[in-house]
Amino acid sequence: MIQTRLIISLLFSLLCAIQVSSQENRNANSIPPRSPVVLLQGYKLDVGKAIDSEWRVIWKAGGLRLDFGQGGYFEDETKRIKKADILWTQEQTIDKQRVRFVYTKSHELMATFPTLNARFKAHIHNQQELADMLLMVVTFNNDWYPVDAASIAPLPQKSK
DSSP states (O other): OHHHHHHHHHHHHHHHHHHHHHHHHHHHTOSOOEESSOOOTTOEEEEEEOSSEEEEEEEOTTSOEEEEEEETTOOOGGGGSOGGGEEEEEEEEETTEEEEEEEETTSEEEEEEGGGTEEEEEEOOSHHHHHHHHHHHTTOOTTOEEOOGGGBOOOOOOOO
16 A cells, blocks of 8 residues: 555655646747748748647738648548639649648638648738738748748737
């Protein structure tokens, strides 16, 4: 009985030490911020992390808002779009990865990298936003890119 309590106490102590160490590592922020794409001038990155996936919002004040997701529960949203709602679709191989672009009648552009469990999605308001999204998406790779701290900023909340 004493041995069991001793083992439980040791395991609890070890668990607490691991938690403290893990918290210190998160607070030290030793991993530099990274972006899934090369950011164009003026664009910022809102960084988030879910349990089993990564998400980012790439945004520019008064411009494009590009949502990015990658991870375990990826579902290719482009396959759920009705054919009647699609204006155009295109597939290409970029950096040895297949990518599928779908542009809808509601001006939503999606780009999916099925083998990397990644997707980009944005509502396009004009040709400049279309060009910006395409230019950034084609730089996507699974290694990601370092960015300076000035490029990390939360997406501004809409005023009510």
